[in-house]
Amino acid sequence: MGEFELIESFFWRRPGQGPRRAVVGNGDDCAVIAPAPGMQLAVSTDTLVEGRHFLSTVDPRRLGHKALAVNLSDLAACGAQPLAFTLALTLPRVDATWLQAFAQGLLDLADEHECELIGGDTTAGPLAIGITVMGEVPVGQTLLRSGARAGDDIWVSGFPGEARLALEAFRGTLHPGLSGDAFDATRLAMEAPDPRVALGVGLRGVASAAVDVSDGLLGDLGHVLRRSGVGAMLALDTLPLSPWLAARPRAEQLDCILAGGDDYELVFTAPPARREAVAALGDTLGLVLSRIGRIEAEPGVRLHVSGLDGEGDATPVPNRWASFDHFRG
Template sequence: MGEFDLIERFFKRPPLRADVGIGDDCAVWSPRAGHQLAFSADMLVEGRHFLSTVEPARLGHKALAVNLSDLAACGATPQAFLLSLSLPRADESWLSGFSQGLFQLADAHGCELIGGDTTQGPLNIAITVMGELPQGQSILRSGAQAGDDLYVSGHLGDARLALEAFRGAISLPQAVFDAARLRMEMPSPRVALGIALRGIAHAMADISDGLLGDLGHILKASHVGAEIELPSTSALMQTTHHWSCPPDLAQTCVLSGGDDYELVFCAPPLASASVHAAAQASGTRVTRIGRITAEPALVLLDAQGQVVHSRFRSFDHFA
């Protein structure tokens, strides 16, 4: 099976909204008047971002999910994406599973594959995604204001818990491991929540490298600080609802685990009802975990409001 046969068989589909899609030198897209386009790119490398044992369908899902999560973080509606694949060989069984998982998530979000590239080499998946939003309504990292309430979506820490089990650092009951592994391999991009928070959230980021690290990007861009109330984070790990995780491990997973692809965002206290309405409308849980402060520092507080010295470090590819 040659390169173009591979594309034709597993990835070419009739164009939906693209002016020109797969099969030409460039994809061509016409944005609507009064709207902006949002772009993001992410790369998944075997051994760094995923294990060789992951099911191809789950990998196809995750490859697109991590990109859709970036669109969610700025409130954009997914439109289209480009896919570049480096493959050791043209394995039809692997390609069938991968494309199935990829397109199942793409179809769920109305996101069209419009082009890309394939080559032979170590397994590497690179996606560039395009979204659309009304002019001037993007939610950026730089809009946080002192006094804002601080929220996270969904649950945190389960992906890191699965990684610790894969590393052999902890033994988990099978049901807990399966649930945590699913969260690691098939994250749910919070696109509907991101769109619902337009005009409500002052700033937002997706949590890919850990809560503290990704919140830190908001604080730096906005020139503010934050206080996180640790008791409010204690129930954020979904798998702890069915299993008693050691407290130190739970805090590490929740605060610096990464691979969650949830949203961390802030909004004024008067917008609390609007935040919860957006959560309900999108079918996504949100939890208030603290507030934004004028003093540019990230502070952790215990149940008595006392400062807890942070020992947590978020993921950094080159640290």
Template sequence: MGEFDLIARYFQRAESQGPRHAVVPNGDDCAVIAPAAGMQLAVSTDTMVEGRHFLSTVDPARLGHKALAVNLSDLSACGAQPLAFTLALTLPRVDEAWLAGFSSGLLALADEHGCELIGGDTTAGPLAIGITVMGEVPPGQALLRSGARPGDELWVSGWPGEARLALEAFRGTLAPPLDGEAFEAVRLRMERPTPRVALGLALRGLATSAIDVSDGLLGDLGHVLRRSRVGAAIALGALPISAWLAARPPAQQHDCVLAGGDDYELLFTAPATRHADVLAAGQAAGVPVHRIGLVQADAGLRLRDGAWGAEGPQGAGIANRWTSFDHFKSS
């Protein structure tokens, strides 16, 4: 099968299928898209490489889903509505069964969010997937990393740490190991994450800053603190611990929640006066949100071993021994 036959069979949509945001769709040297009148374009790119970002044994439909999900997660952290994406796919060989599964997972998620595949490229080489996604957001309403202010509450969505638990299960480092039900549950969170698009949209005009948790909660929080020129305190007792993590030792719980990547949850700040509104936004989006910390004027991150109290995070301070994932430092 040649390159253009491959594209036509697995990635070319019929005219009646999917959204139509492109003025000039896939098939020319460039696609042309037009955001709605008065909207701004939000653009993000991610690359996934076999052996670095995913295991060779992953189900191809789940891989297709995740490849787009991690990009939609960036749009959600910006409060942007998905519009379209391009796909650059490097394949070691043409495997039609793999391509059928990959494209089905990819395009199902695209249709779920009205995000149109408008172009890309295919080439031969080690398996790698590059996606550039585009969304739209009203002027002045994009969520940024630079807006956190002292006194804001710090929130995280969902149940971070489960993807890291799955990774450790694959590595064989867990003692005792996960049972079958627990392993399948956290494996699904690692291989088929849910982009929090609806929550990102609900946080427009409410959150003061946001980032998606891809490389670890504390590491990604550091980006917000640096860009906003503020510090923060986190109450370890306020961290969300899923049922699967709750069965693990406390040190392992903290390792997974604070430093485990691949969650694609939203970490965001909002004024304390909007606490009820944040809870309502999470309920409207169908995802739990958890207050875990407080933005402070003094630079740096402070971890407290207690719960949330009348004046914010309580308890004794503990050293931050956790680091986030770095592509050029991690083995």
């Protein structure tokens, strides 16, 4: 099977298949898209490399889902509604069964979010997946990392840490290990995360800043703090625990939640006056939203064992909780 036959067999969307948002879709040298009047384009790119971002044993359907999900998560963090994406796929060989499952996972999620595949590239080489996603957001309503202010609450969606727990299970570092149900649930969190697009859109006009958790909660919150020129207090006893993490030793819980990464939950800040709006949004979406700290004027992060009021002894941030970095030695 050649390159163009591969594209037509697995990734070509015919009339009536999937969303049609582009003025000119795939099949020409360039796609042409136009955001609606009063909207701006939000654009993000991510690459997934076998052995670095995913295991060689991953179900290809889940891999297709995750490849797009991690990009949609970036749009969510900016409050953008998905519009379209391109796919650059590097393959060691053409495996029709693998490609069928990968494309199904990718395009099912694309259809769920009405995000059109409008072009890309295929080439031979070690397995790698590059996606550039485009979304639209009303002018002046983009959520940025630079908007946090002293006094704002810090919130996190869902249950960060499950993906890291699954990874450690694969590595064989957990003692005791995970049971069948716990392993299946955390593996799903790692391999097929749910991008919080509806939450991001709902946070327009509510949140002051936002970021998605890809490299660890502390590290990604740190991006907000640096861009906003502020610091933070986190109350460790307010961190949300899934049933699987709740059963683990406390040190393991904190390692997974604060430094695990690969969660694709949203960490966001909002003024205290918006607490009811945040709670209502969580209820509407059926999503757990946990208030875990507050923004402070003093730079740096202070961890408190208990209490959102910051009472009690502060805990220093261990080096092992540093944000993930592909090039750190």
